[in-house]
Amino acid sequence: MENGAAPMSSSLPPAPPQKPKVGVAVFILKGEKVLLGRRLSSVGHNTFALPGGHLEFGESFEECAAREVKEETGLEIEKTEYLTVTNNVFSERAKPLHLVCIFIRGVLADTNQQPQNLEPEKCDGWDWYDWNDLPKPLFHPLEVLVQSGFNPFAAT
Numbered sequence: 163m164e165n166g167a168a169p170m171s172s173s174l175p176p177a178p179p180q181k182p183k184v185g186v187a188v189f190i191l192k193g194e195k196v197l198l199g200r201r202l203s204s205v206g207h208n209t210f211a212l213p214g215g216h217l218e219f220g221e222s223f224e225e226c227a228a229r230e231v232k233e234e235t236g237l238e239i240e241k242t243e244y245l246t247v248t249n250n251v252f253s254e255r256a257k258p259l260h261l262v263c264i265f266i267r268g269v270l271a272d273t274n275q276q277p278q279n280l281e282p283e284k285c286d287g288w289d290w291y292d293w294n295d296l297p298k299p300l301f302h303p304l305e306v307l308v309q310s311g312f313n314p315f316a317a318t
């Protein structure tokens with residue numbers, strides 16, 4: 163062949179190379195509790211995770227955190243702060259996935275607000291869980307972070 167490339171076995175165009183995705187996950191701190199919901203999405207199905215989603219073009223981490231929390235739970239948060247970042251490669255999946263997750267914390271703008279399940283196709287429902295008694299199983303990236311001893315209440 164002219165360019166030395168192996169002949170294609172089908173006439174389909176080659177799949178574009180996969181790229182890492184940037185996620186933002188939010189610890190909403192209320193007393194000694196955090197808000198978690200059981201995921202219904204294919205990634206981490208049935209595991210407990212923080213509210214969050216993917217960073218949109220041009221957005222700050224804090225803006226993304228407030229937007230995703232509002233879209234998924236209806237809650238207004240404030241005092242959003244960057245906490246840490248994790249790098250997660252899910253190589254076992256049929257379609258491998260690489261997620262960079264930015265963890266943010268925030269508090270309720272009005273402590274009387276109650277979470278609503280505004281994306282029921284993605285989450286089974288939201289509830290507050292004591293930091294010392296988290297539900298199982300946690301979403302893998304969150305589990306790894308918790309197992310490392312990370313504490314969103316103590317982080318400075």
Ligand SMILES: Nc1nc2c([nH]c(=O)n2[C@H]2C[C@H](O)[C@@H](COP(=O)(O)OP(=O)(O)OP(=O)(O)O)O2)c(=O)[nH]1
Binds near residue numbers: 187211250
């Ligand atoms: N929501 C959430 N996402 C997390 C956590 N840990 C973690 O690595 N992520 C990653 C996985 C995803 O790549 C990304 C956002 O996750 P998501 O699956 O909730 O995304 P989404 O459908 O709500 O968002 P979008 O695509 O509509 O923007 O962040 C977590 O505890 N909660």
Ligand SMILES: [Mg+2]
Binds near residue numbers: 284
């Ligand atoms: Mg989400």
